[in-house]
Amino acid sequence: MTKNTHEFDLYQKLLDKYKDIVILNNIYSHIYWDLDTYMPEKGTEQRSEEFAMMSGLLHERITDSEVGSLLDQIKEHEKYQKLPAAEKRNIHLIKKEYDRETKVPKELVKAIAKQSAIGNEIWKKAKKESNYELFKPELIKIFDLIKKRAQYINPDLDPYDVLLDLGEPGITREKLDELFSELRDGLIPLIKAIRDSPNKPDYSLIQRDCPKDIQEKISQDAALAAKYDLTSGRIDETVHPFTTGFYDDVRITTNYTLDDFSSSFFAVLHEAGHALYEQNMLKEYKYQPVGFYCSDGFHESQSRFIENVIGRSKEFWEYYLPKLKEITGDIFADVDLEPFVLAINRVIPSKIRVEADPVTYSMHIIVRHEIEKDLFAGNISFDDLPKIWNEKMKEYLGVTIENDAEGLLQDVHWSGGGFGTFPGYAIGNIIDGQLLWKIEQDIPKWRDQVRKGNLSDVVDWLIKNVHQKGNLYDPLDLIKEITGEELSTKYYLDYLHRTFSKIYGLKES
Numbered sequence: 001m002t003k004n005t006h007e008f009d010l011y012q013k014l015l016d017k018y019k020d021i022v023i024l025n026n027i028y029s030h031i032y033w034d035l036d037t038y039m040p041e042k043g044t045e046q047r048s049e050e051f052a053m054m055s056g057l058l059h060e061r062i063t064d065s066e067v068g069s070l071l072d073q074i075k076e077h078e079k080y081q082k083l084p085a086a087e088k089r090n091i092h093l094i095k096k097e098y099d100r101e102t103k104v105p106k107e108l109v110k111a112i113a114k115q116s117a118i119g120n121e122i123w124k125k126a127k128k129e130s131n132y133e134l135f136k137p138e139l140i141k142i143f144d145l146i147k148k149r150a151q152y153i154n155p156d157l158d159p160y161d162v163l164l165d166l167g168e169p170g171i172t173r174e175k176l177d178e179l180f181s182e183l184r185d186g187l188i189p190l191i192k193a194i195r196d197s198p199n200k201p202d203y204s205l206i207q208r209d210c211p212k213d214i215q216e217k218i219s220q221d222a223a224l225a226a227k228y229d230l231t232s233g234r235i236d237e238t239v240h241p242f243t244t245g246f247y248d249d250v251r252i253t254t255n256y257t258l259d260d261f262s263s264s265f266f267a268v269l270h271e272a273g274h275a276l277y278e279q280n281m282l283k284e285y286k287y288q289p290v291g292f293y294c295s296d297g298f299h300e301s302q303s304r305f306i307e308n309v310i311g312r313s314k315e316f317w318e319y320y321l322p323k324l325k326e327i328t329g330d331i332f333a334d335v336d337l338e339p340f341v342l343a344i345n346r347v348i349p350s351k352i353r354v355e356a357d358p359v360t361y362s363m364h365i366i367v368r369h370e371i372e373k374d375l376f377a378g379n380i381s382f383d384d385l386p387k388i389w390n391e392k393m394k395e396y397l398g399v400t401i402e403n404d405a406e407g408l409l410q411d412v413h414w415s416g417g418g419f420g421t422f423p424g425y426a427i428g429n430i431i432d433g434q435l436l437w438k439i440e441q442d443i444p445k446w447r448d449q450v451r452k453g454n455l456s457d458v459v460d461w462l463i464k465n466v467h468q469k470g471n472l473y474d475p476l477d478l479i480k481e482i483t484g485e486e487l488s489t490k491y492y493l494d495y496l497h498r499t500f501s502k503i504y505g506l507k508e509s
């Protein structure tokens, strides 16, 4: 018996079939990566055909009737009961995907892929021209397609709940409403206290001309400091940074702002956090459903842990500021640690989600969640979206949106049908608070280690407790498995209050 052959031959056959799906998925992500990095401007139409064909092929493989019959035979076989939990989980996950996708017509899947590529192009143009009216027809088309898909998957459930379950299995609108209202109630007083604090960040300590070649060096150095493995990765440039791939080919991208190195620096730490998750899954789970990440929220927790919990901490900069000075020559020579840490932890309600600080960030997600929920419930119309968007941003963040580019056109997600995916970002924050609470018990001296430039223990903890658990559990079960507690906002709110009270000299509430 070779290492890769399971003695239960039906199970092995199922895994072999699943491996093809994973490989097709990887090819899909390569052409997506290419679209965003090096594809010529005119390539859109051809690429949209490629996406449509790839998604059709994928759908065929996922819904292959042989998969269905293997699943039935395995469940009835006497060997099934004796399988270890991870193998049962593989079967469960393949069945869940099979049952879901067989309900969706292939034509619809292809139509979504095609419309995503077209919508993406129009969105880019609409954003450039700040013209929501240009984007609106495409938005309605993709929204209708996604809604249809959700109704095929489960006609008895609100489509928004169906979509939430895709990214965050087990998390419902109701649960989100509860978590988000706790977040909102905890964040508003903190945002206000920071605004009234006498400690004012001096952003000129960061906003300084820094040539691109030097920023590339810093980015690479930061990624390596975070334990990103460049022998199975690479860093390229795109408008919006992202991570793609898994195991031995995990690529990240960034975007350089010439008078603000921190933009790319934190983007790279963020994406490196995502990449670590993919690079450190258990090798024996490769090409199996359990060798995938747990949920969008867990993925985001890993990126934001590296970016914010570690990357914006005073301890990290005790180690990294001298290094930054070394790489950048005289650009930051006059900068002292305390004011620098205050500057990189600047809290300013911003119009743009991706530029938001850790304190106000979740408010952006709450706005998006409320709007998406209402769109799917049919409570609001696409004509009113800009108005509703702008009103909510004013109410929750106190910012005045001047045009659609800085308003509801700011993010790419909707153009590709990414509805119900935003909540994962805030769930990632909530998870981080809880992981940190556990890390502080398991590695009480982790901050001292970071101060000395040693990130190994804390990264290894994430690898062991999160990355290597792959998709063995649904998110609410995984957080309980790791921390022994139900998912709760209290740890994240506590972390924010502690950290920012110190930085801003507030009385801890």
Ligand code: ZN
Residues within 6 Å of the ligand: 270, 274, 300, 303
């Ligand atoms: Zn992310």
